[in-house]
Amino acid sequence: MANAKILYIDDDPALSRLAERILSRHGYLVQHAPSVAAGLVSFEAGGFDAVVLDHYLQDSTGLHFLETIGEKARTVPILYVTGSSDAQVAITALRSGAADYVMKSPNEDFFPLLVSTLDQAVENHRLRLAKELADRQLLIAKERAELLLAEMNHRIANSLALVSAMIRMQIQTVSTEESKAVLMETQSRITAIAGVHRSLYTSESDGEVELDVYLRSLINELLTTTRTKEQQIEMVMELDRMFVTPDKAVSLGVIATELVTNAIKYAFPNRAGRIWVTLKAEPQQATLVIRDNGIGFSPSDRAQGTGLGSKLINAMATRLEGKVAYDASEGTLVTTAWSLQGAST
Template sequence: MNVRILYLDDDAAIVRLVQKALGRSGHTVIHAEDLDAALQHLGNDAFDAIVLDHYLSNMTGHDVLNRLRAEGIVLPVVYVTGSNEAQIAIEAIKAGASDYVIKTVGDDFMPLLASAIEQSVANAQLRLAKERADEETRLAKERAEALLAEVNHRVANSLALVASLLRLQISNSENDQVKAELSETQARITAIAGMHRSLYTSDDVSRVEMNIYLSNLLGEIGGSLGNPDKVIKLSFDADPISLSADRAVSVGMIVTELVTNAFKYAYPLELCGEIRVTLKAVGGNEALLTVADDGIGIEPNSKPKGTGLGSRIVKSMSAALGPGLQYRNTHHGTIAEVPIRIVP
């Protein structure tokens, strides 16, 4: 290792001895008698390290360290002092020195100084390499996030287009059963598109803020499933819970199916009703999704109405999120609960 060293000391004789000793190891030592000379050398040349003596003619090495840091000079500094007081070395380290060496008249001073310089330079190079690697990692992460956001944007737009085409097909269809099935399909596609939209509009492209996502999703479901002959109030309350994209889309699909079923079957005779959706944290890593209504209720173990596809979707996705779908006992209406494990 060939190191260029700036030695700040007002004792020229000591510096000449250091120049000869370190020169035999291939190092280059440039002498500066005071701070002004040192700053001039640093402005005109490149160095790998600074050796700084504590006792100078008009200031101490501590003053020099403070000035170097104020000037934005971050080269490793090896502090040299003839004092045996540990406090001087401690204060130097606190002020930014990389290492220190006690100046002695013995033969061990030069090897200790050379070792401290080489170790300080090696550590500084490792820190610089780590900073560069961290910066490259940060830039790569930003590029990946930007690319993922663009992918989510395009997927959301494509799914929105499919949902629009389905909406057009629904309006042109004369068969009520076909209309109902297409509406359910449109709602499922809308749930997935909304999840992708949440990803590309948030700061974290890997997780979905469920209170925002579900609020938007329920607004779209209410708009698409509204019955002109009935007034169904759809309410929503959620804690600020974030989930990974795959778990978020499962929750979105479950909410879509349960709310759609409540719209269709909960109030067959009444002209008005309410559907309540909540998502609440119930522990450090658990949440509870609830969809409730005050309608006619459901019979335990009864066969699903329609094709049964929605029931199979809810059952499968609920099991993937936690213990699975549960129905709470109630005197009237239906209360569906889905426990959710929150995975970091």
């Protein structure tokens, strides 16, 4: 192993010189330590790619060396050499932090086995270090990407909020009620989209919107901004916890915005009523149900306003690959259903 530096701890000077010559021929740079004490001093100085550690030494055993360095044994591969036939010695060495072991024998197989095992230990250690470095770099890159994404969503939400504020100012300058209504509807739609981006940098799920939290915030805001002072409208929400992708959240937010806004504006000519919003997650599909106890509405009825709302609801349902069903038998009930396959709940 070219340029790899080895600390060789053994109290047999003849065997150590032979090991140094053989390992040098295989590209290793060898520094010899004749005792545990000397080996500890050299090890603490650092700079080694591996340690070859003999078991029986004059001042102690290799196990004492492993015990002394403790967790530092994980930072450099240590190859334990023992002539003992007791397998428990090798097992204890491995448990104490040795990367591998070689049985010392008087025949010619010892050094080829030592070189082979040392090559493998050094290479495995280098690969592990490379993997740890790559993992750290990947984690840093992931955290940076998440930070940039959160910042982007924050900026988009703020920009949309600014546009919404500009439209609100514009509403104060127009003279006709029809123009004001159109601008207010536009403002509500922008608010729905801005809420998605706001949710993306507060959600606990990476890249997904916590739909129940998002819808609750959106609908409460719609109730505050759309309801007149004379209206007494109660909002009842039962929302299952659910995570969806941003595009689904936008579609559902627009649908909820159109239906809740229409209910507030048109369902209660007597200025009092109740709106129920229910979000249910079932094993195969989810449903968003918006119901009111107002005068009732059917898609076949003549549109009040521009009629853009119904077109948007159908377009958003198509994006969801879902279906919208209306029931005007008692008030208005609109059910939007979509598949939950592959979704988080």
